[in-house]
Amino acid sequence: MSEERAKFGSKIGMILATAGGAVGLGNVWRFPYMTGEYGGAAFILVYLGCVLLLGIPCMISEFIIGRHGAANTYRAYAKLSGGRPWKYVGLLGVMTGFLIMGYYSVVSAWCLHYIYASGVGLLHGDPAYVSSYFQKFSTAPVQPLFWTVLILLATYSVIIHGVRGGIERASKLFMPTLFILLLVIVVASCLLPGADRGVAFLFKPDFSKLDRNVFLGALGQSFYSLSIAMGCICTYASYYNRQTHLLRSAVEVASVDTVVAILAGLMIFPAAFSVGVQPDAGPSLIFITLPNVFNQAFSGMPVVGWIVALMFYALLSLAAITSFISLHEVATSFLFEEAHISRQRGAAIVTAVTFVIAVFCSLSLGQCKWLSIGGKSLFDLFDFVTGQIFLPVGGFLTCLFVGWYLPKQLLLDEFTNWGTVGRRWFGGYFLLVRWLCPIAILAIFLHQFGVF
Numbered sequence: 001m002s003e004e005r006a007k008f009g010s011k012i013g014m015i016l017a018t019a020g021g022a023v024g025l026g027n028v029w030r031f032p033y034m035t036g037e038y039g040g041a042a043f044i045l046v047y048l049g050c051v052l053l054l055g056i057p058c059m060i061s062e063f064i065i066g067r068h069g070a071a072n073t074y075r076a077y078a079k080l081s082g083g084r085p086w087k088y089v090g091l092l093g094v095m096t097g098f099l100i101m102g103y104y105s106v107v108s109a110w111c112l113h114y115i116y117a118s119g120v121g122l123l124h125g126d127p128a129y130v131s132s133y134f135q136k137f138s139t140a141p142v143q144p145l146f147w148t149v150l151i152l153l154a155t156y157s158v159i160i161h162g163v164r165g166g167i168e169r170a171s172k173l174f175m176p177t178l179f180i181l182l183l184v185i186v187v188a189s190c191l192l193p194g195a196d197r198g199v200a201f202l203f204k205p206d207f208s209k210l211d212r213n214v215f216l217g218a219l220g221q222s223f224y225s226l227s228i229a230m231g232c233i234c235t236y237a238s239y240y241n242r243q244t245h246l247l248r249s250a251v252e253v254a255s256v257d258t259v260v261a262i263l264a265g266l267m268i269f270p271a272a273f274s275v276g277v278q279p280d281a282g283p284s285l286i287f288i289t290l291p292n293v294f295n296q297a298f299s300g301m302p303v304v305g306w307i308v309a310l311m312f313y314a315l316l317s318l319a320a321i322t323s324f325i326s327l328h329e330v331a332t333s334f335l336f337e338e339a340h341i342s343r344q345r346g347a348a349i350v351t352a353v354t355f356v357i358a359v360f361c362s363l364s365l366g367q368c369k370w371l372s373i374g375g376k377s378l379f380d381l382f383d384f385v386t387g388q389i390f391l392p393v394g395g396f397l398t399c400l401f402v403g404w405y406l407p408k409q410l411l412l413d414e415f416t417n418w419g420t421v422g423r424r425w426f427g428g429y430f431l432l433v434r435w436l437c438p439i440a441i442l443a444i445f446l447h448q449f450g451v452f
Contacts, residue, residue: 006239008239013171016171017171019256028261029285031221046218055223058228072333072338073330080406089394093231094331109150112313115313141367148358174318182263185267192270192274212447219444229395232327277289277292361382395437403438
């Protein structure tokens with residue numbers, strides 16, 4: 001059974017949905033701790049340059065493939081390549097998004113649980129207690145899976161209602177709510193005593209901290225944050241109409257994504273500096289460090305601290321589910337179009353298989369540590385393989401496909417909406433996607449394996 005190709009019903013719905021696919025834990029969690037590790041404002045300036053020179057051209061490329069192909073990511077690449085092996089780049093995107101869902105659902109479930117834990121006061125205590133609480137919860141055999149089921153069912157209920165009735169409607173609700181929560185927490189954080197040191201850390205650059213690792217870290221973060229090569233951008237672009245201005249849309253999506261990331265820094269660093277917590281806490285930042293920050297920063301106003309913590313984990317859960325919806329749609333659209341089944345059945349299969357993967361990933365962190373390969377738990381292995389191998393390889397091959405294989409006239413037609421919008425920036429875009437983007441992505445890939 002096939003479904004007539006859906007389209008987004010409004011421009012604001014299209015932008016919010018695409019931005020929702022990009023905005024996720026990469027912005028609210030990964031960006032702040034990367035900024036902390038790489039020295040603050042100097043890293044942000046490099047990151048902004050990477051978004052402009054790497055992220056936006058790669059996003060436009062995926063827009064072109066998705067809209068021109070008007071199909072799931074695999075079929076879009078197959079159409080544009082005439083069935084040649086380039087189609088497997090699209091299949092890699094589908095597989096990458098699907099595998100990311102497996103462990104991402106576990107982290108998303110942690111965020112959802114922490115709403116409950118904050119609400120009932122389970123996160124109050126000294127730093128050792130908070131650290132122990134996370135360790136016990138994340139390695140428990142059943143409790144994380146209960147919250148994983150809730151995340152999966154919530155996502156399934158959105159996906160089965162299609163593009164306009166599900167994804168677009170949910171994005172119009174979730175994204176404004178996310179922004180409101182983010183702004184409220186930013187204000188509360190910036191009003192704390194000593195918060196100005198966190199603001200200065202975020203916006204006053206220290207260029208002495210710049211080195212090769214900062215540049216490569218910023219390149220990798222821009223790639224991760226904008227959801228390049230996960231299939232999400234390409235899939236959502238297949239629902240764009242022929243009047244959608246691709247360059248403007250890419251700039252708008254990247255702008256929303258970047259604003260959320262910087263606001264996340266304003267939410268976290270002023271509060272952290274106000275209580276003397278180092279900003280380079282790494283991946284444990286949101287589940288161990290920040291509960292302690294909230295406890296200390298609002299010790300004189302416990303009710304305010306309780307509200308801020310509750311809103312913070314609600315914000316995290318919203319960011320997680322908007323990304324999760326886009327990842328789910330990648331796999332669902334592939335399945336129901338290629339297997340010729342209904343959207344509902346395709347979504348059910350994706351949900352069920354994702355849950356099975358999530359079970360093994362979650363158990364590998366605690367009760368079943370034998371679920372490991374090469375010294376990595378399945379959770380860490382999925383994270384490594386998708387983030388450090390599949391994403392850069394997929395992005396690199398996409399740049400080669402667009403910059404060197406596709407006819408330049410096809411790119412120009414899509415970029416200018418068949419001559420109805422200006423071509424002023426096309427030459428710069430083509431130069432970047434043909435040369436700078438693949439070289440930069442290759443540099444990231446080789447650096448992480450110590451090649452240079």
